[in-house]
Amino acid sequence: MNLNWIAPAKRLSALPPYVFARLDELKTRAREQGLDLIDLGMGNPDGSAPAPVIEAAIAALQNPANHGYPPFEGTASFRQAITSWYRRRYDVDLDPDSEALPLLGSKEGLTHLALAYVDPGDLVLVPSPAYPAHFRGPLIAGATVHSLILKPENDWLIDLGAIPDEVAERAKILYFNYPSNPTTATAPREFFEEIVAFARRYSILLVHDLCYAELAFDGYQPTSLLEIPGGKEIGVEFHTLSKTYNMAGWRVGFVVGNPRIIQGLRTLKTNLDYGIFAALQTAAETALQLPDIYLNEVQSRYRRRRDFLIQGLAQLGWDIPKSKATMYLWVPCPPGENSTDFALNVLQKTGVVVTPGNAFGSGGEGYVRVSLIVECDRLGEVLSRFKQAGIRYQAEAIVAGSD
Ligand SMILES: Cc1ncc(COP(=O)(O)O)c(C=O)c1O
Known part of the structure; x- marks a missing residue:
């Protein structure tokens, strides 16, 4: 039976395209190939509830x-x-x-x-x-x-x-x-x-x-x-x-x-x-009702990861100001690359998943969001894969992605 007449309500077509779709496809393919993905895409905290x-x-x-x-x-x-x-x-x-x-x-x-x-x-x-x-x-x-x-x-x-x-x-x-x-x-x-x-x-x-x-x-x-x-x-x-x-x-x-x-x-x-x-x-x-000591632990976990990654990215040419809050870094794409291309490029070359800034609206173009949801040893692995793949920020030239 032809079901073409069952069209979703117009309110669904008002939604902007789902930027994550292509990323998801590539993630699945990378996993199938046995690649060790490091997923810093979603704001999904690691670990369990207290x-x-x-x-x-x-x-x-x-x-x-x-x-x-x-x-x-x-x-x-x-x-x-x-x-x-x-x-x-x-x-x-x-x-x-x-x-x-x-x-x-x-x-x-x-x-x-x-x-x-x-x-x-x-x-x-x-x-x-x-x-x-x-x-x-x-x-x-x-x-x-x-x-x-x-x-x-x-x-x-x-x-x-x-x-x-x-x-x-x-x-x-x-x-x-x-x-x-x-x-x-x-x-x-x-x-x-x-x-x-x-x-x-x-x-x-x-x-x-x-x-x-x-x-x-x-x-x-x-x-x-x-x-x-x-x-x-x-x-x-x-x-x-x-x-x-x-x-x-x-x-x-x-x-x-x-x-x-x-x-x-x-x-x-x-x-x-x-x-x-x-x-x-x-x-x-x-x-x-948990005592403050619990909060202090959570805060120091994210602060430690923030400092580690900012320092490592600095060695690759990025100058990222220290955020006073949240569980993310907001990272500018190398000049000349848009956020989707850069995120796809990073995924294909390193197996690291980051979220293209335009998933958050056009005002996020030119940036990617990195979630601080793995420990520093894994963040260290992210940095060494970036280094190996030549992913870096250069003020003038486009380096990331050029073969
Ligand atoms: C700003 C902001 N609001 C709300 C949410 C959704 O949180 P919840 O798990 O309570 O639906 C998120 C999740 O990433 C968020 O970043």
């Missing part, structure tokens, strides 16, 4: 009460753990019933928020480069996405002054994310004050993704939108347990902030899902 979290999950699994449908709005005790964490971490008071909502990972919530708040044709402001859910969610909802191109000369901060008045007046939502994936940039508190003033002036809903809240180094403390006076009146903030606690596969995140905005998302989700398995919510509470 032992006390696993123990809490096992104990919670033994309790039959946890095996039914969980409450739509998340368990009361997980919501309480979220708000206690906020008070401890940011000195911000939140109501666990109306101002905190557990999510099946923050990607789910970031995407569904657009479905809850965007009508076809609404204008949504999204930085470029950005974590893909920030623009793919609005596109699925039928939004017109206005890209705010980020530039290195502006420290990868959004240039709010460059947004035309008529665009700001039409905009319904602004997504943003500092510390940033993929640029690793951090934003000073004054930037948060400016963006809150901007959103209030134009009545724009602010969506801040604080996914890398805890992966910060050298004494740097990321800022919460909710710490800023007026932030909670116009915005929400997303968090995940995926990165800090090595729990990416568990699918646990949460959103906090303005109760009206959260209510819209809750209403949508009530119609879509039943929330997180209750046993995992119990384990997630344990994660949020």
Whole structure:
């Protein structure tokens, strides 16, 4: 039977092409050939969740009460753990019933928020480069996405002054994310004050993704939108347990902030899902209550890898500033190579997988993102393969890829 008449909904064709497709194909081929791939492509932390979290999950699994449908709005005790964490971490008071909502990972919530708040044709402001859910969610909802191109000369901060008045007046939502994936940039508190003033002036809903809240180094403390006076009146903030606690596969995140905005998302989700398995919510509470020593270990692991790779890449001609946060390096391609070509070239010649910057939007062209998700001995192997294959950064000449 000819099934050509079953066409996917138009909203799917609004999505930009999947840059990872060719990379995936090459990865599979390389694996089939027995190549020892070093995959620094995804932001998928290595290692397992902390032992006390696993123990809490096992104990919670033994309790039959946890095996039914969980409450739509998340368990009361997980919501309480979220708000206690906020008070401890940011000195911000939140109501666990109306101002905190557990999510099946923050990607789910970031995407569904657009479905809850965007009508076809609404204008949504999204930085470029950005974590893909920030623009793919609005596109699925039928939004017109206005890209705010980020530039290195502006420290990868959004240039709010460059947004035309008529665009700001039409905009319904602004997504943003500092510390940033993929640029690793951090934003000073004054930037948060400016963006809150901007959103209030134009009545724009602010969506801040604080996914890398805890992966910060050298004494740097990321800022919460909710710490800023007026932030909670116009915005929400997303968090995940995926990165800090090595729990990416568990699918646990949460959103906090303005109760009206959260209510819209809750209403949508009530119609879509039943929330997180209750046993995992119990384990997630344990994660949020872990002593600081655990965090210190995670931070020093990523800091060690960051320093090691920056130093090694410096010997190959790269001058990469030390990021104050996240689990990535944002690496410029050798002059003359675009990000897809460079990533494919690196993969073919060295078996190392990096993500082309244009996967994060056109503003990421000219860069690749490297995830710090293997130990320094493997990063050392990356560097020696680069050296052997002649992959290096030269200010004038294109060296990488030339045979
Ligand atoms: C900025 C940002 N937000 C959200 C996510 C998604 O996290 P989660 O596992 O909670 O869906 C990621 C994952 O890489 C991310 O980098």
